[in-house]
Amino acid sequence: MKLYKVGEKSKAICGACRQLRPTTFQGREVPLSSGKGMVPNVLVAVCDHCDDIVSIPHQSVPRIQESVRFTRHPIEARIPRHLIDALVLMCYELGVGASESRQTVLFRFYLQRVSKVKKMVGGLEALSLSEEAQGKADYRFSIKLNDELYKIFLKLEKDTHLNKAEIVKGIIIQMKLDILDSKNKGIRADLKEALLLAA
Ligand SMILES: [Zn+2]
Known part of the structure; x- marks a missing residue:
């Protein structure tokens, strides 16, 4: 399994730009999978052109769900x-x-x-x-x-x-x-x- 690092470059279709764009992995605030609240500093791929979040790598998924499990x-x-x-x-x-x-x-x-x-x-x-x-x-x-x-x-x-x-x-x-x-x-x-x- 590939683990992405902060600053790593990739390419992906950006939903906002509607085309293949170079991306950079960065820590960003991302909504919980439940939609109730945000998780800070989740590693995601960000479009170099429009700065939108393009994709969330597999390695970041548990953190988005983990936070739900720990809601008190x-x-x-x-x-x-x-x-x-x-x-x-x-x-x-x-x-x-x-x-x-x-x-x-x-x-x-x-x-x-x-x-x-x-x-x-x-x-x-x-x-x-x-x-x-x-x-x-x-x-x-x-x-x-x-x-x-x-x-x-x-x-x-x-x-x-x-x-x-x-x-x-x-x-x-x-x-x-x-x-x-x-x-x-x-x-x-x-x-x-x-x-x-x-x-
Ligand atoms: Zn874009």
Whole structure:
């Protein structure tokens, strides 16, 4: 695969000039593939004649999409302190340390997992009302989700008719059942791998 460099020359049909033009690769601001916003400094081929962007090389495509994936949607919910303790404890038990980013990765991983299993989605309500979910909700749980996970979260809200705090509580208790109570080896191995990739 050919990698283009800044300043490299090429030739391409310019859409604005409607003819074959010499081009130069330069960093330019380019719209996201979703159309929502711009990505700065993306390597593109620029027409030497009219200065329009003529083409986006293959190597630049992930950056335009990557930025979409990292768009942040904050989710905030007030939950009891012991559920945050459980989240920290699970990271600790998995042997990866419990930095905030690992807690976040663990939660994101589980959000995705729960959403894929019908039985777990159906069980969220009971978990969110269970004895372990009770207690003064005086701790602020805050997480940022990318577009994909945010969509999953919104769908869970819609499908379960639960509010944010109830979903967060249900997911953490489901994790606790799998990781701390049943010591599910398969899920522990998967999680450990995911968590080791987090900073
Ligand atoms: Zn041109």
